[in-house]
Amino acid sequence: MSESCEYPTEYRIPGQGAICLNVRAGERIQVTSEDGSQGCELLPFAIEDQGWMLTEPVDKGLAAGTLSLIKEGGIAAKKLQTDLQRWQVDEAMLANAYVFAADRLPDFQARQDLSMVLVAAGDKMAVDEHRPASELKVVHFAKQPVDLPEPLAVPVKEIRIPHSSARTYEVKAGQWIQIIDVQGKQSSDFIAFDKAALEQGREMTIDGTATRTVMGMSLPQPGLFSKFLDQEQQTMLEVVQDTVGRHDSFMFACSPKYYEDQGYFGHISCTENFNNALKSYGIQPRFGWPAINFFFNTYAEPCGTIGFAEPWSRPGDYVLLRANRDLLCASSACPDDIDPANGWQPTDIHVRIYSEQEEFPRSIAYRTVPEELSRMTKLTGFHSRTSKLTKHFAEYRGYWVATEYEGWGANSEYLACREKVAMIDLTPLRKFEVVGTDAEVFMQYAVTRNVRRMSVGEIVYSAICNETGGMIDDGTLFKMSDQTFRWICGDPYTGKWLRELAEKTGHNVKVMESSDQIHNLAVQGPRSRELLAEIIWTSEQQTSVQDLAWFHFTVGRIGNAKGFPVMVSRTGYTGELGFEVWCHPDNAEDLWDLIWETGQKYGIAPMGFDALDKLRIEAGLIFAEHEFCPLTNPFEAGIGFTTPLKTNDEDFVGRKAIERQAPESQHKLMGLVTETNEPIHHGDNIYHGRFPVGVVTSATFSPLLKKQIALCRLAPDFAAIDTEIEIGQLDGQQKRIPAKVVSLPFYDPERTRVRS
Template sequence: MHGSSVLHTFTNTGFDSTGRRFPGFPKTSDTRTHILAAREALQLILSTGDLLSIDGVGPNQSLVLVAFDEVGQPRLENLGLTPTGQVEIVNFDSARFSGWVRAQGGAGQIPCHRLDQTTEPVILRAETPITVWVIRPLERSELIQGMETGCVSIQHKSAAMSDPYLPPLLGDTRDEFTVPKGRAIAYELKAGEFAQIIDVEGQQCSDFMALRADGLDRGDEWMIDSTATRSMVRRAFPGPGLLDKFYDREMRPLLNVVQDTCGRHDTFGLACTARGYEERGFPGHLNCSDNMSNALAPYGVTRRAAWPAINFFWNTWVNPATHHIQTEESHSRPGDYVAMRAIEDLVCVSTACPDDIDPINGWNPTDVHVRIYRPETPIRRAVAYREKEDAPMSISQESAFHDRLAPLTQHFAPARDLWAPVSYPAHGTLGEYWACRQAVTVQDMSGLRKFDIIGPDAEALLQLATTRNVAKLPVWRGSYTLMCDESGAVIDDGTLFRLAPEIFRWCCGSEESGRALQTLADERGLQVRVHALRGAMPNLAIQGPNSRDLLRNIVFTQPHVPALDHLKWFGVTVARLRDREGAPFMLSRSGYTGELGYEVFCSKSDAVAIWDAVMEAGEEFGITPMGSAALDVIRIEAGLAGANAEFAPGVDAFEAGLGFAVDLTKSDFTGKAALERNAREPRRALKGLLIGCDDVPAHGAPVFAGERQVGVVTSATRSPMLEHAIAMARLSVEHAENGSELEIGQLDGRMKRLGATVSDIPFIDPQRKRARA
């Protein structure tokens, strides 16, 4: 790594003098894993010899496979299968499949092969190039009632050898090339074209700079300016959405980020320099700044000893205690990428960093690949989402309600693996807030995670896993509860509904609680299945004092289930839209606002119809769509806990203000011993702070009693109803008495403080009378 091994020269014959890959460069096969949930359809493009492995088809479950040749004709035999029936469009979310079939000129009945329960993986081989659709059928009513849902794992292993770790193409490329390790390549982008910067092997860094082509023609070097960009977007890292652009020093946008699968970059440091290596004892070491100067020289760009750059995949952060810039190994995985759209004609340069004396790329410089896509390529905005660090990556999707949301707002933000509206400009956050308080709102909450827990030991599992007594939960009732780890820290919170004696539905915030349930079931040998619904059940929150009146116009229930007017707080039922033939959905009297409210859970196939019905029925009641910004104001006023705010790793349920959801009289549950100990001698408590001004402190702001910090702000907002700022804060019990006068530190608490009075939470409607109305 040091001395004579420093990267001065290259002997890799896989590249020509420009860095473009020669034919015959070492290649590798590719295996991709897909998870298929109930009613989903997955399209796979198979080449000759590709293998398809299917695992996890459980009891009373099935998969449907359909195969087409290159001209769109059914060809199950090319996958070694025989037809066993016809595709039933109504049994899955078929819009994408049907559109594809029509585009191929297909119509009528389509032969399929049905695959029932498997005890071991089924492996299929493509005899010719084919398109395969794998479908997980389930009737809509069965999905809503929690009957035999579940996910299936599908692996596609490519037989053909491909360039190492390169992700699938995003569209029609104009050019692509590899930047060898320790090199830089300059290239041109026309306005509207896309550049995809790919980390080939993972944990590599790639410096990037762009200059306006029209400026270079005049002898002006208008390039990305870090100060202007930080000022314009008010953030330091790239991200899709409205705050995603890179600007020059005249505040003119040059590029915007369209997709980012890594999410951790240092966008405004310097590329590595000769001086940086010299001062650490490595004179003559290759460096990105010199490489960039050399690559840009043919365009007449002035040479620089140190180039500012967007440092893609460089895992850098500011230490909150010392404010020093720190760095560690990159977060990027093989094939991670950033895709950007050029707003102007540009000259760009990309590097593959040669740094082998720092951890930024694991001390192992590797290649970077660049693809340039034509302007007409339909690359949608997206970021990567992984359920956990080693889980397969998925690109953020549009919600099932997106066709109705998109005409109303352009302000979306990632909510796990979906885009969720932040606000609607026709009403604004404040208008949405008052609509929820005084009339009725509808909000897309499809980012919630849902799990069905089914089987004779379902109750036993949930008794062990959750903090409330599940044995007391009747059918058609729900309960807000927690899942904790052994230390009593909250893993997740959510609502547990009982749909039948042996069927529960857990609606929560993260996939970790689903994994914890499965682990506990396996450890105890319980007869239970934990089914992740993934994206199969989008949901709407209909909240506000007029919500019940609205729903009376569209909800139909059968006599054997609770009617709308019979639902008490946290009651649940299954219903249909308007009449017995309407779209089925689960209806619960629940929400995250503290107001009277309901939640509707439906099939993706019925999402648009249900949205339309809600909006039509809500016109007379003043219905308003609501985004996440207004919801955050309302939930803080209502004293409702948020993940990574009120509860976070290292914070037990009582310190998170969630002791009301802990039943210590239960015989046992995960974390009980720790919570019993902490309940006897609490050290911290979650309390409210009434702030005597409109200044809103930041999450994590210190709370002081004199010179000593005695707490920390977990969430804060300006309350429109109280007409001043409020906060929830975790305080030492010695300073948590109502009426205590404390101060919230701004500017580290030294230069500015906000006076605050300790109070109970919720701030508004402490008896929850509005929700119980």
């Protein structure tokens, strides 16, 4: 095996997905499984002489996994089939595949130039199965760095902007502009003019004040606005995709004055480059051009001071814009080499223009761990239905979720859940299958709950802590069988943490993510049982929806024994009687339609995350990065019941650290009520006299109590019920809102409704 080449490039193959690679002679390909369970099928384009050197013999023959997936049909199968057709994969390639098991994935060096398709094959997983297709990581050790990522579609035009220069280009209304950071850590200033206005002698450009005002921001912030407007407050451009997330929306492009003030006289600047590039259009030069500073890493202090640091962008990162009218655009590759703005080394920028006939989904990037490739926002299986009812979406944990629905609104959705029934898409919850002979003993150590007390079909709510006792996550644990558990949580990182823990402890378990195979709706409210009992069929061996106990689950089918399979759990996040219904994304639209149509006679409403926030705060339910974080233990987060130190004598991660803490010194999660209508917010400090004694973690106006309420973390000396405190706003001294400490939950303190 030769040594690694100089330029490794990473790729990700999602479960049931594929990529196409071109490899040169002497280059190496290495494939690894994220969870150690996913195999790989390699489809070579050269049948007679594949031209690579394998580390050991491997099965060769039919690409059975790929063919099985295509035969099953469904969303993943259609996408895979489309990709294979685009790459011109034929039957001969599918019949002469190399099939790699998970424990001996490809790791080879090419003897000649070759092309191949790599598939992370796997069948659809039913809700009561536990072998999901999962992602593969591919590293291509190339002889030369990859200059650009694959185009998003066929480009209409490509413009290369050499470092320390600027270029102009024209786009038509509806066309797409992809601005790519070729080598990473390179800022690119961007300006645009209304082309029709220019022809009339008017310079109508993107306007920072208009954009910030309409978007509701008083100052520039790291990141991008979703829209950029002109001086007449009309949209010029929309941001559709962003793989970085860290930019500056409006400051000057670098100008001669900046370099002169630093002592670098005569240094070229983006402003001068723009002036030269725009001269042929009759545009007057400026001393400084207001610009969108793509990939420029700014930060804003609370006092408003702006600073900057090395860019976050990596090779191939990009921003995708859509023009709302005909535009003249100018982009620069910033020449700044006197500070970290371009990582001290200016490099090229590349621009691709795509036809107005193309369609690209809205998405932004996130990373589960810092060193991995960015992941883009996904659509849930229910998005085709929710998007017909609202345009109000927000990104949450890598998915687009509805915040509220047009024609309802947060209060109406809240009332439907409290009085009738409501349904909400909770697909962003991450699902992990924990399978193996040591599954029970492993989960006993991984979570704070006493897992050994669970029966098959039962669910417990638990925390997961790190070694210091701080909460990594909370979630629900389903005991699917004696050696199989399903952990459902909020943070996608939890799966990686569980896998690392299993490797560290040596337990015989596999931790596999099944989030892409299981999407879910919560059906909540006093009439939720009636509604679901009408449409869910269960066999004699399974508990019916009508008889399902709190924190238990059952497996059934929709309509009758021939319907598609679902899992139903009596769980929720509202404090009401409620259920969650889990299905494969291929069945998501049908599930939504049936619940929605059946629910009409029960007064059903769709519910967004704004209403859910009201409901969970009233119910005293906690939320990540509000009531808990890795510096907060379960007792301080208000869920000490998940950590039974007295009745559970077995060890779990973080136990020793929690036991070292004196209970009397722990801050406590309590409720607050105010007698005014002044809004209070997450992060407001709580005062008793001059000094802070706690912090507001979540707040809302309660339609039930008809007053402002909040969850808060208080020093133990001020956590007694009926203690009078003040919520500080502005600087904490300029404005105080009187409040009183109360017990939790605000709503249904005996949990009689959720247990009913």
